[in-house]
Amino acid sequence: MPDSENLLRTRERIVELKKEVERGTVLKGDLWVCEDGLGALYQAKSAGFCFGVQRAVDTVLGLIQSGVAPIYTYGPIIHNEIVVKDLEEKGVSVIYTQGELEQLKEGTVVIRSHGVGREVYCLMEANGLHIVDATCPFVRKIHRIVEEKGKAGYEVVIIGSASHPEVEGIKGWCVGEATVVETLQEAASFTPKTDKPLCIVSQTTFNLKKFHNFVEIIRKLSYHDVAVLNTICNATEERQTEARSIARLADTMFVIGGKHSSNTQKLYEICRKECEDTFFVQAFDDLNLRLVPFRGIVGISAGASTPNILIEEVSNLCRKKILRIL
Numbered sequence: 001m002p003d004s005e006n007l008l009r010t011r012e013r014i015v016e017l018k019k020e021v022e023r024g025t026v027l028k029g030d031l032w033v034c035e036d037g038l039g040a041l042y043q044a045k046s047a048g049f050c051f052g053v054q055r056a057v058d059t060v061l062g063l064i065q066s067g068v069a070p071i072y073t074y075g076p077i078i079h080n081e082i083v084v085k086d087l088e089e090k091g092v093s094v095i096y097t098q099g100e101l102e103q104l105k106e107g108t109v110v111i112r113s114h115g116v117g118r119e120v121y122c123l124m125e126a127n128g129l130h131i132v133d134a135t136c137p138f139v140r141k142i143h144r145i146v147e148e149k150g151k152a153g154y155e156v157v158i159i160g161s162a163s164h165p166e167v168e169g170i171k172g173w174c175v176g177e178a179t180v181v182e183t184l185q186e187a188a189s190f191t192p193k194t195d196k197p198l199c200i201v202s203q204t205t206f207n208l209k210k211f212h213n214f215v216e217i218i219r220k221l222s223y224h225d226v227a228v229l230n231t232i233c234n235a236t237e238e239r240q241t242e243a244r245s246i247a248r249l250a251d252t253m254f255v256i257g258g259k260h261s262s263n264t265q266k267l268y269e270i271c272r273k274e275c276e277d278t279f280f281v282q283a284f285d286d287l288n289l290r291l292v293p294f295r296g297i298v299g300i301s302a303g304a305s306t307p308n309i310l311i312e313e314v315s316n317l318c319r320k321k322i323l324r325i326l
């Protein structure tokens with residue numbers, strides 16, 4: 001296609017993007033457009049910390065400021081090495097195992113947004129530790145549901161990943177038997193352990209479509225009453241929908257976040273399907289500027305545990321490169 005035609009197409013796509021952002025149905029983030037209308041940068045509104053993670057990080061920062069010491073978090077407060085290292089330098093230590101927690105006899109321990117089971121609270125109390133609970137309220141709600149339903153005579157099924165700390169925490173609030181279902185195969189081979197009615201809940205970050213699918217399979221298999229409570233948090237769904245929508249229009253896409261963050265990995269996969277030039281950025285130094293084609297529409301998205309400062313660094317660089325406005 002001749003260059004002039006390409007430019008015309010880019011201009012038209014940017015006009016389309018502008019309209020999309022004005023409508024604000026899916027693309028609700030920030031948009032910068034070049035004066036000549038041939039370059040644009042879109043930064044996803046959902047990029048970065050979700051409500052629960054922000055709340056947990058703010059809790060720890062608040063404790064540091066108040067001069068409390070020593071401070072521990074039970075597990076890394078978020079899946080981001082930069083943030084965890086920074087907090088370590090400010091005197092916050094991470095406790096990785098229940099064994100380590102059992103040895104701890106003094107200090108303040110922050111429970112992160114994933115939450116923990118009842119027995120962990122009991123252990124901390126027995127050891128005389130000061131507990132600061134930063135469990136996300138959406139996760140806490142699931143704890144209450146499974147506890148209440150268990151007491152009311154239900155058998156609980158958790159749809160999610162058995163090894164995920166959030167699911168371990170939810171299991172820790174179940175009264176009686178509970179089963180975790182993670183795969184299609186597990187759903188298909190599910191057998192109730194009792195003849196009680198079932199209560200099905202979900203890990204907050206589980207895929208909505210898969211959740212409905214698994215519920216239907218379990219419903220068909222089980223002769224018991226089934227109470228279904230969709231406990232999926234829409235922060236993940238919103239982030240993925242926004243990332244997919246901008247990646248579809250973008251010429252270059254940046255997905256920012258830590259390599260151990262599964263939600264950032266998932267975002268990268270979603271964007272890569274829509275936009276071939278999708279780049280995973282863990283740290284600002286990862287950006288190999290010679291390889292990145294800064295042209296046309298550039299999109300930015302980031303995982304739930306990506307600090308704002310990193311998103312801003314990448315965003316500033318893009319604005320310098322594409323828009324030459326900084």
Ligand code: SF4
Nearest residue numbers: 050052136138204233
């Ligand atoms: S993803 Fe949702 S449930 Fe999980 S911490 Fe964030 S806001 Fe809370």
